[in-house]
Amino acid sequence: MKKRVALCGAIALLASCVTNQQKAQMIWAKQGASQQDFRADIAKCDYEVSLAVPPAQYHPFASNPFVILQDNINISDTESRLRSLMQKCMFARGWSATPLLITGDADRLTTGLSGMAADLEKELMINVGDRVFFSPGSAVLANEAKAILDRQVSFLKQYPSSKITVEGHASDEGSEEDLMKISRQRAEIVRSYLEGKGIESSRISTAVFGGSAPNAPGGTITVAMLNRRAVTAIRSN
Structure with missing residues (x-):
């Protein structure tokens, strides 16, 4: 069977950010994976992150996964840590994120x-x-x-x-x-x-x-x- 790389089609696999007056997007991809696989891994990583931080600091990413890679210099240290944990978890599950300048x-x-x-x-x-x-x-x-x-x-x-x-x-x-x-x-x-x-x-x-x-x-x-x-x-x- 020919393998394919899942490419994002909406918020599920497409992350947006604005930096230096340019808009960039991040393409999540994993060999042989689908959007359903992406959502499942996001949910699993969500759960892992929720266990790794105090409840008062946690907020779910699964409902809005594109924020994982948003670049915003004004985000708090807590938010930065949450995003970092989510990225590490996704990378550990075999996902890669490639920037694409629009x-x-x-x-x-x-x-x-x-x-x-x-x-x-x-x-x-x-x-x-x-x-x-x-x-x-x-x-x-x-x-x-x-x-x-x-x-x-x-x-x-x-x-x-x-x-x-x-x-x-x-x-x-x-x-x-x-x-x-x-x-x-x-x-x-x-x-x-x-x-x-x-x-x-x-x-x-x-x-x-x-x-x-x-x-x-x-x-x-x-x-x-x-x-x-x-x-x-x-x-x-």
Whole structure:
């Protein structure tokens, strides 16, 4: 049987951070493993960490595993220790984490937005999750994607005056016409999901990019996965 490397598709295996005004992502991988294997190992490491620290200092990672590798200079020593323990546990179980610098969306934190809008954009990207990923040629929302969108709904209800643009993107697998079509479908399915959860349609616009705005350069399987996405961006007006 041919072995495969599991690549992350949403928060389960994709970790985000913002450092030095650039956005980087961490790809968790393990030979022959699946997303279910990743979740199981996260839960096991969660339990091990809970036994290694005082109860008052512990908080679970399993519900939001992408925070394990977030880079934030303002985190406490306790938080830093928790993350370090989780990383060591995952590494011991055979997982590796590879940083991948994103180019296509990296400037959103520092260009076009200011003041409150820039603060909301940063919170959306780091603490909520601003993007969902899709299978090749698909605009179907996976359960992991729905979980991210549910957090976006809570975020948007917390800031009722904010407006967003849902950007539809595709990898370069297909004709330009096909890429624009699937990008439009991805943006619209996200918009419909948010509206179905109570976000007013007047707050949501869409933009379609096809394969013209890649999330990351190159032609690997990992890069293609990152480019099949819909990104929720804060609008300045």
